[in-house]
Amino acid sequence: MVKVYLVQHGKSLPENVDPKRPLSAEGIAETERISLFLKRIGLKVDQILHSTRLRAKQTAEIFAKNLNVKNILELDILGPNDDPKLLLERLEKIERDVMVVGHLPHLSRTLSVLLEVEKEVLKFTYSGVVCLNLENRIIEWYMTPDLVGVKA
Numbered sequence: 001m002v003k004v005y006l007v008q009h010g011k012s013l014p015e016n017v018d019p020k021r022p023l024s025a026e027g028i029a030e031t032e033r034i035s036l037f038l039k040r041i042g043l044k045v046d047q048i049l050h051s052t053r054l055r056a057k058q059t060a061e062i063f064a065k066n067l068n069v070k071n072i073l074e075l076d077i078l079g080p081n082d083d084p085k086l087l088l089e090r091l092e093k094i095e096r097d098v099m100v101v102g103h104l105p106h107l108s109r110t111l112s113v114l115l116e117v118e119k120e121v122l123k124f125t126y127s128g129v130v131c132l133n134l135e136n137r138i139i140e141w142y143m144t145p146d147l148v149g150v151k152a
Contacts, residue, residue, distance in 0.1 A: 004131075006129070010026075047073060080103040
């Protein structure tokens with residue numbers, strides 16, 4: 001059973017502070033916390049896909065480091081307003097578990113398309129992880145940084 005883990009990037013600095021919008025200290029801490037929790041429970045993914053934006057790349061790198069994932073790929077089809085169908089075409093070809101680090105509203109629209117519903121089905125949070133069983137298209141679980149420990 002192939003699983004897809006959809007992850008909204010961690011909290012980033014405002015554009016007026018840094019136009020590149022890197023992760024904030026809080027975003028780094030929350031992403032570290034949830035990725036280390038997922039490591040402790042034995043989560044394994046074969047590949048991490050992320051958008052071209054710095055905050056998504058940094059989030060993906062933290063997950064990759066803590067989950068020991070060597071296969072990281074930047075895709076230009078994971079931006080906030082990109083068509084979810086482009087990602088779905090890629091997901092249909094995968095044979096192993098994959099993590100996708102991206103943005104809203106793209107992640108929310110992708111999840112709705114995968115679940116074949118026309119409305120938002122989940123309120124994503126920064127550094128939150130949705131586990132979706134790709135075979136039967138159901139959400140198995142959703143984990144947020146607040147659920148895995150005290151805030152940093």
